[in-house]
Amino acid sequence: MSGWSENDLTAVLSNLSTLVSDLEIVLLEHRHDTFIFPEDTDETVTFTAGGTNNSFCDWVEIEDNNGIMFSSKFVSSIGHLASILIEGVDVKDKAYLIELAYGSDKTSITSYRFIAGETNKLPAIQQVRIRTEHVPSGEKLYYRMKCETSGKTCTLSFRYHYHN
Numbered sequence: 001m002s003g004w005s006e007n008d009l010t011a012v013l014s015n016l017s018t019l020v021s022d023l024e025i026v027l028l029e030h031r032h033d034t035f036i037f038p039e040d041t042d043e044t045v046t047f048t049a050g051g052t053n054n055s056f057c058d059w060v061e062i063e064d065n066n067g068i069m070f071s072s073k074f075v076s077s078i079g080h081l082a083s084i085l086i087e088g089v090d091v092k093d094k095a096y097l098i099e100l101a102y103g104s105d106k107t108s109i110t111s112y113r114f115i116a117g118e119t120n121k122l123p124a125i126q127q128v129r130i131r132t133e134h135v136p137s138g139e140k141l142y143y144r145m146k147c148e149t150s151g152k153t154c155t156l157s158f159r160y161h162y163h164n
Contacts, residue, residue, distance in 0.1 A: 033161060033162075034082060034159050034160070034161050035073070035159070035160055035161065036157060036158070036159060037064070037070050037073060037157060037158045037160065038064035038065075038066075038068065038157060043064045043065055043066060043068075044064060044065045044087075044155050044157075045062060045063070045064050045065075045070075045155065045156055045157060045158070046065070046153050046154070046155050047060075047098060047143050047145045047153065047154045047155075047156065048060075048145065048151060048152075048153050049096070049145045049146050049147035049149075049150060049151055049152045049153070049154075050144075050145075050146050050150060050151075051150050051151055052150050053147075053148060053149060053150050054146055054147075054148060055146055055150070056097075056099070056144045056145065056146045057144050057145060057146070058144065059101065059106055059142040059143070059144050060142060060143055060144065061140050061141065061142055062100075062141045062142065062143050069140070069141075070141045070158065071139065071140040071141045073160065074135055074136075074137055074138070074139065074141070075137065075138060076137055076138075077137050077162040077163070078134045078135065078136060078137050078162065078163040079134060079135045079137070079160055079161065079162055079163065080130075080132075080134045080135065080160060080161055080162075080163060081100070081109060081110070081130045081132070081135065081158060081159075081160050082129070082130060082158075082159040082160055082161055083127050083128055083129050083130055083158070083159040084098075084100075084112065084127070084128040084130065084156050084157075084158055084159075085127050085128075085156060085157045085158075085159070086114060086127075086128065086154065086156050087155045087156055087157060088154070088155045089116040089152065089153070089154050089155075090152050090153045090154075091116060091147065091149050091152045092116050092117065093115065093116065093117075094115065094116055094147055094148040094149050094152065095113060095114070095115045095147070095148050096113065096114055096115070096116065096145060096146070096147045096148075096152070096154055097111065097112070097113045097145065097146050097147075098111065098112045098113075098143060098144075098145045098154070099111045099143065099144050099145070100130075100141065100142070100143055101141075101142050101143075101144075102135045102136070102139040102140065102141050102142065103136075103139045103140065104140075106142060108132075109130065109132050109135065109141075110128075110130045110132055112128045114128075134163050
């Protein structure tokens with residue numbers, strides 16, 4: 001090849017495996033099986049705001065109404081939270097702020113702010129996409145939330161997938 005030195009070709013070939021690995025990651029984010037938590041229509045996840053207006057609650061491990069921990073889905077696999085679906089709130093016209101994290105150090109996954117609509121219900125398409133690093137296997141998943149009005153709740157569900 002004209003204009004390419006042997007060193008240039010060697011450098012390109014040595015980086016090829018890295019490029020292939022990066023491409024596999026990009027493809028995974030566009031093509032994968034997605035799962036839902038909680039898994040059934042009669043199961044819910046409810047977040048509760050702190051006990052004072054505009055104050056976070058303590059970090060709480062995420063679980064459904066049957067006591068199933070969201071962390072149980074990531075016991076042996078690296079995972080990725082793909083989105084949150086906000087399904088309902090118990091106060092209208094107020095701002096909510098949710099933070100998600102994993103592990104004992106509460107490594108940030110995402111933050112999301114929204115305002116509930118007039119009818120106390122958000123449209124079923126109120127979906128929050130999450131574009132962060134993966135959750136390591138074996139880590140617990142936590143939330144904390146605050147609202148303009150103390151102690152208010154939000155029901156939601158999650159979409160997630162595995163990396164291995």
